[in-house]
Amino acid sequence: MVRGRISRLSVRDVRFPTSLGGHGSDAMHTDPDYSAAYVVLETDAEDGLKGYGITFTLGKGTEVVACAVNALAHHVLNKDLGDIVGDFRGFYRQLTSDGQLRWIGPEKGVVHLATAAVLNAVWDLWAKQEGKPLWKLLVDMDPRMLLSCIDFRYITDVLTEEEAYGILQKGQIGKKERERQMLMHGYPAYTTSCAWLGYSDDTLKQLCTEALQDGWTRFKVKVGADLQDDIRRCRLIRNMIGPEKTLMMDANQRWDVPEAIEWMSKLAEFKPLWIEEPTSPDDILGHATISKCHNRVIFKQLLQAKALQFLQIDSCRLGSVNENLSVLLMAKKFEIPVCPHAGGVGLCELVQHLIIFDFISVSASLKNRMCEYVDHLHEHFRYPVTIKKASYMPPKDAGYSTEMKEESVKKHQYPDGEVWKKLLAAQNN
Numbered sequence: 001m002v003r004g005r006i007s008r009l010s011v012r013d014v015r016f017p018t019s020l021g022g023h024g025s026d027a028m029h030t031d032p033d034y035s036a037a038y039v040v041l042e043t044d045a046e047d048g049l050k051g052y053g054i055t056f057t058l059g060k061g062t063e064v065v066a067c068a069v070n071a072l073a074h075h076v077l078n079k080d081l082g083d084i085v086g087d088f089r090g091f092y093r094q095l096t097s098d099g100q101l102r103w104i105g106p107e108k109g110v111v112h113l114a115t116a117a118v119l120n121a122v123w124d125l126w127a128k129q130e131g132k133p134l135w136k137l138l139v140d141m142d143p144r145m146l147l148s149c150i151d152f153r154y155i156t157d158v159l160t161e162e163e164a165y166g167i168l169q170k171g172q173i174g175k176k177e178r179e180r181q182m183l184m185h186g187y188p189a190y191t192t193s194c195a196w197l198g199y200s201d202d203t204l205k206q207l208c209t210e211a212l213q214d215g216w217t218r219f220k221v222k223v224g225a226d227l228q229d230d231i232r233r234c235r236l237i238r239n240m241i242g243p244e245k246t247l248m249m250d251a252n253q254r255w256d257v258p259e260a261i262e263w264m265s266k267l268a269e270f271k272p273l274w275i276e277e278p279t280s281p282d283d284i285l286g287h288a289t290i291s292k293c294h295n296r297v298i299f300k301q302l303l304q305a306k307a308l309q310f311l312q313i314d315s316c317r318l319g320s321v322n323e324n325l326s327v328l329l330m331a332k333k334f335e336i337p338v339c340p341h342a343g344g345v346g347l348c349e350l351v352q353h354l355i356i357f358d359f360i361s362v363s364a365s366l367k368n369r370m371c372e373y374v375d376h377l378h379e380h381f382r383y384p385v386t387i388k389k390a391s392y393m394p395p396k397d398a399g400y401s402t403e404m405k406e407e408s409v410k411k412h413q414y415p416d417g418e419v420w421k422k423l424l425a426a427q428n429n
């Protein structure tokens with residue numbers, strides 16, 4: 001039973017100084033501070049439940065996303081949660097089609113990141129009220145109800161609502177068995193934690209050794225800053241993991257198209273499964289493989305142009321669960337494997353729900369599929385991910401796993417939290 005009028009929306013700028021250790025560093029983002037615009041929704045319902053939503057950022061700019069969240073707040077405040085989820089497509093479109101804010105989008109950039117944070121909080125609250133983890137809420141949902149959460153505008157030339165219904169109906173076959181499989185074995189993961197660009201060789205070797213001991217068989221390495229250094233590091237990692245294990249590469253949008261082709265021809269000897277973000281995410285025709293697009297329209301064109309072999313959804317770059325559902329359904333129609341991007345602050349916590357739902361209800365396949373895992377900052381979440389034998393185990397707590405520990409939020413709030421007060425004072429001395 002969905003209940004309660006949303007009486008309060010707050011947003012906080014939460015940042016972790018990951019740049020100090022080179023964590024998260026790549027060819028384009030050399031000093032990222034993993035951060036989040038952290039949204040909390042409260043209602044007047046007697047259950048006292050709150051909805052928590054995040055969108056991931058890299059430090060500077062989080063305050064801009066927080067501003068955008070506040071600019072969207074009037075669409076949410078005083079709305080009945082039952083009315084929102086009863087017409088979720090309409091509510092999604094209301095947020096993404098604000099007549100004035102849309103001008104600085106539409107459905108991309110800062111406004112879309114803010115939209116994701118707000119919607120993630122709504123989904124968290126809905127799942128908590130239903131007493132289910134988000135993946136289970138989606139799995140158990142009637143296909144028509146599920147489709148009513150999706151905005152099909154701009155994508156009906158590739159996927160109509162009736163086609164999507166047919167996919168979900170087909171996904172009903174064997175669903176219970178796949179759910180049992182997930183609960184027993186989990187969803188296969190790959191690790192990016194060993195090979196950030198800012199890590200020394202010694203750190204890289206140590207982390208690789210530990211990962212192999214923990215049973216990891218799939219590794220991603222950051223490339224794109226210096227070709228000779230990339231060759232050296234890729235050789236080091238390939239020698240450590242051996243010829244049979246899977247290696248992926250990520251250039252984080254560093255190259256233009258001819259440069260990407262030339263660079264990758266030199267790195268091909270290390271047998272990468274994919275090269276992620278070789279160029280601008282907007283360059284559809286320039287892509288052989290690409291990830292982390294910012295909306296369903298870009299994904300639609302990439303699929304139409306046969307411009308990718310693997311598709312990487314993002315729980316915050318896209319417009320929350322609503323837009324991710326449309327991309328999962330399009331990927332199924334084109335039979336392109338989905339391998340979500342994760343890491344950051346809470347991205348692993350969020351995206352695990354989407355990919356587990358995808359396997360149980362949509363794709364029904366694990367062939368060429370895996371979900372990224374990065375071993376950072378999980379200790380700050382109330383319901384952190386559980387990894388066993390290099391696989392994501394389905395969350396059992398109700399909600400979207402987005403809720404952070406209040407103590408962590410207070411300490412890392414920017415610029416007044418204890419961690420930042422000390423760091424900023426040290427910088428000024």
